[in-house]
Each structure stands twice: as structure tokens, then as C-alpha cells.
Amino acid sequence: MKITILLTAKTEDGWVKLGFLQYLKRLEHYCTLEVIEIPAPKQHSKLDTVAQNRAEGELQLAKIAPTDRLILLDEKGKEFSSVEFSTWIEKQQVAGYKRIVFLVGGPFGFSEMVYQRANDKISLSQMTFSHQMVRVILAEQLYRAFSIIKGEKYHHL
Helix, strand or coil: CEEEEEEECCCCCHHHHHHHHHHHHHHCCCCEEEEEEECCCCCHHHCCHHHHHHHHHHHHHCCCCCCCEEEEEEEEEEECCHHHHHHHHHHHHHHCCCEEEEEECECCECCHHHHHHCCEEEECCCCCCCHHHHHHHHHHHHHHHHHHHCCCCCCCC
């Protein structure tokens, strides 16, 4: 199973990049991993929220294949404990999906067409995080999930 982390907009914060890269490096041991950063739409600062979401949605969906399992990181998604998330990841592996895409949206969330395409929605917390922070939290939780699946000591039960 290949995991793709699809990120909307780039991060300028060096510490976010470093944290994200640290967990990506650790994840390489467990799975085939791909990270795709989608640049902000052209003239995005001149667009209203709806137009910006639509433009981002078109760019996001262009990176999704019909056979991909698309998981949105969304505040209205299902919440998991780390152990529950590891069980969910394991079920995705067993189900035989070739590619699971975790989509991190931009600052205004997702367009309706992206919601319609999504197979699932996951919330990392009831709290709201910036789309920049979500990339680090997601990468750490993926790493934690695989370490739980393998019975390693990273996660203390």
C-alpha cells in the first residue's frame, strides 16, 4: 500500500518543515510514501473564499486517481485514539487499496466537489489546527500507527 500525503499550499515555517521531514524519514521504514505539495491557485489573494476553495479543489482532484482511497483531514471527520487509528490503518492495508491519499486542505477547508469525491474524513482533534501544523501531526500519527502495528515501543500502552 502506498500512502500519499497531499498538501495544499507550501509551508514557510522552517520548524514545521523539519518536524514533518523527521517523521517522513521514520515512515520510510514502514511504507511507500509520497508527498505532493500543491501550490496556491494563481491570484489566490484576489479570490473570495468560495472561489479559492473551488480553485484549490480542481488542483487537488487533478492529483487523485479514480482508484485512490481519498481521506480528508477535516474537523467534521471521525476521531480516533492512536490505537484505533493504527487499527484503521491496518484495515486499509488488508483491504488491498493500492494508494491511500490523505488530503490536507488549505486555510478555508475543502470545496464541495472534494467532499463528494472523498471516501472518508478523519479529524485529528476537536481542536482546530493550522493546515501547516496538520502535516506534522498527521506524519507523527502515521508513524505511531505503524509502530503500534509492529508492536514497537514508540507508543506506550
